[in-house]
Amino acid sequence: MADGPTEPETPTEAEAGQVPREASAVVTRAASLGLAGVVVCLAAFSIFGAYRMQTQIARAQHEESLHASYARAIIAIRAEDSSVVEYLLDPSLENRTAMDQATYALIDAINAIEVHGGDADSQLAKSVMSVHDRYVAASTRLVAAVVIGDPAEARRIELIDAKPVFDAMRSQIDAAAEARAAAALAAFAEVQATARWLLIESPVVFLIGFSLLFGLWRILEQSHRAARETYREIAQLSKLRSEFVSIVSHEFRTPLTGIQGFSEMMRDENLTIPEMREYAGDINKDARRLARLITDMLDLDRMESGRMTLNSEPVDLNRIVAETAAQFRLNAADHPIELELDTRLRELVGDADRLTQVVTNLLSNAIKYSPTGGAVELRTERAEKTVVLTVTDHGMGIAEEHLEKIFDRYSRLETTETRAIQGTGLGLPIVRQIVQMCSGRVWATSETGRGSVFHVELPLMEAISQGPSAAA
Ligand code: ADP
Numbered sequence: 001m002a003d004g005p006t007e008p009e010t011p012t013e014a015e016a017g018q019v020p021r022e023a024s025a026v027v028t029r030a031a032s033l034g035l036a037g038v039v040v041c042l043a044a045f046s047i048f049g050a051y052r053m054q055t056q057i058a059r060a061q062h063e064e065s066l067h068a069s070y071a072r073a074i075i076a077i078r079a080e081d082s083s084v085v086e087y088l089l090d091p092s093l094e095n096r097t098a099m100d101q102a103t104y105a106l107i108d109a110i111n112a113i114e115v116h117g118g119d120a121d122s123q124l125a126k127s128v129m130s131v132h133d134r135y136v137a138a139s140t141r142l143v144a145a146v147v148i149g150d151p152a153e154a155r156r157i158e159l160i161d162a163k164p165v166f167d168a169m170r171s172q173i174d175a176a177a178e179a180r181a182a183a184a185l186a187a188f189a190e191v192q193a194t195a196r197w198l199l200i201e202s203p204v205v206f207l208i209g210f211s212l213l214f215g216l217w218r219i220l221e222q223s224h225r226a227a228r229e230t231y232r233e234i235a236q237l238s239k240l241r242s243e244f245v246s247i248v249s250h251e252f253r254t255p256l257t258g259i260q261g262f263s264e265m266m267r268d269e270n271l272t273i274p275e276m277r278e279y280a281g282d283i284n285k286d287a288r289r290l291a292r293l294i295t296d297m298l299d300l301d302r303m304e305s306g307r308m309t310l311n312s313e314p315v316d317l318n319r320i321v322a323e324t325a326a327q328f329r330l331n332a333a334d335h336p337i338e339l340e341l342d343t344r345l346r347e348l349v350g351d352a353d354r355l356t357q358v359v360t361n362l363l364s365n366a367i368k369y370s371p372t373g374g375a376v377e378l379r380t381e382r383a384e385k386t387v388v389l390t391v392t393d394h395g396m397g398i399a400e401e402h403l404e405k406i407f408d409r410y411s412r413l414e415t416t417e418t419r420a421i422q423g424t425g426l427g428l429p430i431v432r433q434i435v436q437m438c439s440g441r442v443w444a445t446s447e448t449g450r451g452s453v454f455h456v457e458l459p460l461m462e463a464i465s466q467g468p469s470a471a472a
Pocket of ligand 1: 361365366369393395396397398406411412413414418422423424425426427428429452
């Protein structure tokens, strides 16, 4: 473990989570726009369909009513013709009135065509009216010839003047009525085609539209969930930051207060050389503690961000355990350290310094959290493909619900017993990171008031991976 602190490395934007959040905002905006776009398209499609249907129905109705006017005109022509014949056979006042009424009915029908029809209809109406005028004049002359008793003249007028004019008028109206009937049929066919198109196309269009809406809604829901997750992470980070600030300020202040106090005494008081040495030793101890704290923080940060790599070298775990225990024995009179090392253990491939850090942190905790003393046992045991290291103490123990949480950063268990014990909440997270980088796993079992056992399982022959694994 290095004593001096290293410069912290600034996290990149990607590490700080900026890019994913921006990307998610872009996705949300795009999905919302897409959603609005699909709704507008569906609405436009419906309005277009309804408008097209409506205009085609109006056109068909118009053609139909025009055709009806022509049909009325044809009926009126026939009626006028037969009323003239009836009057010639019986020139009574009654027949005269019927003849006039038939003439007015025809004029009304022709006027209706002129008013409701287009340019061609009005042209035709004008032409029919002028032919009709000639027909009326011929009929009048015909009636006069009949009245004065000149059948030869009457016959001549009928054949030469009245009949051709009547036939011309009638054929004009017949042809136009036929054209109108065809136009009305075509207009209704168009209405039918549009109705069929709407019936077949609109379910497809709406199906595609609703599928798009559903897809976009799912995207929005996912980004909403991602946003909620981000907020949750931010809240958690904020909580961690507060914990970090309070723990770090407390842990930094304690050694700093010692350094400040001892150095002031050395400056202001007349101390003997042995006293000076003693205070300098205390200052050195506090300074080393500060350095260790900073190193731990930076180590954990580098491991968690994947910026730390491990050495791959042959490692004798039994030797590491024995040497670490020997170091601790020098200052742990109340805690006899007992070893039970499996001699069948072959060498692992690993990073000796980091594995020493694992054993040191676990052994240091076993001693720290057994304030009333008690033996600490270190055991190694070889299994088929793994080796398991256990560190057992007989201290205060850990409540079951905290057995996972203690491996989280800065998670110190606050009890009356632990309050007096110095710590940063970084020892176990570092242990877990190193063990995971060695493709192993670590866990704890414990009984409150009776002690704890920390288990570290490492693969025997496998080379140590360079990044944290999902194990443990
Ligand atoms: P600390 O610097 O606080 O010791 P650690 O990450 O090493 O940080 O441990 C986290 C917490 O887990 C400790 O604050 C302590 O409450 C609990 N803990 C760790 N080891 C033991 C143990 N052997 N016995 C009881 N409690 C322990």
